[in-house]
Amino acid sequence: MRKMRAAFAIAALLVLSACVKPPLYSWGRYEDLIYQMYIKPGDADPVTQTAKLREDIEKANVESKPVPPGVHAHLAYLYYQQGDLGAAKQEFLIEKKLFPESAPFVDGVLERMERKSEQQP
């Protein structure tokens, strides 16, 4: 009886797993960090978020899984908040390279950033 039950359980698991496709992207903690920065901002200041996203990106690279849309742009914004405009620019450009759909936005942001840094030498 017990063996039969186990067999059923395994069969059910197999049927279920056949329907679940692997995700397109390695999500890491991107969405959880967005949740935290709004709802529990003390847990997700820009420095903490940057460290966690860097780890997630590293992990995705190791697993050769693509990083989701928005992650590099989000990271760019975190660097911008910390005053590191060089790293911000670099991350925005990675977002644009991975996702050309972001080009109009990224180009506009980079242009505004450049103008701003010229104003405050």
Place this chain on the structure above:
Amino acid sequence: MRKYAATLLFALAASACVPKPDYTLYRNRMPRSILVLPPQNATATVEASYIFLSTASRPLAEAGYYVFPVAVVDAFMKENGLPTPDEMHGVSLKKIKEVFGADAVLYFTIEQWGQKYYVISSQTVVRANARLVDVETGQTLWEGKAVGVYDSGAGAPGGIFGALIAAAVHQILFSMVDRTHELSRLATTQMVINKDNGLLMGPRHPEHSTDARGR
């Protein structure tokens, strides 16, 4: 585990009531990129908009679309004199095209959020309407409802006292905020990835060219 099973059942039941949409226009105007704005909020729970927003990117990207970074978009709008979701929803499509170059905008309105109490149980509900709008033409391409219900009475051990204890234990284990967060995630996923009335598979999805809806 019981928590998830109950929630899933409700989400499935809710989606079954919606009629099958006409996908022709959506298919013809197939967007590649989607800008998600912070939801408008018709409820009294202030944090609802941003809890919900934090669960919107993943299902949309997994359906094959480029999703603009939601928090960056929000910060950008705030820095440009639009402090609330209501004001952001008022931005013209012309301006959105100019600044973001997005193909479509997804507008959410949160209709219901939080706990309702009954004699021996309580329900936590997350309910939002969604409208996908073509930036070029202003036409509505798709409309959906994101619904998540968590019933603290469902599956409670027998008898009134059992149920009472179960309700009390659930209240201690899961804070309201965390529960609505979890429900949002289920509700957005169920709304987007759904063969009957969800989004069409977008250009970045391997099934984009085989998705027969709207052909």
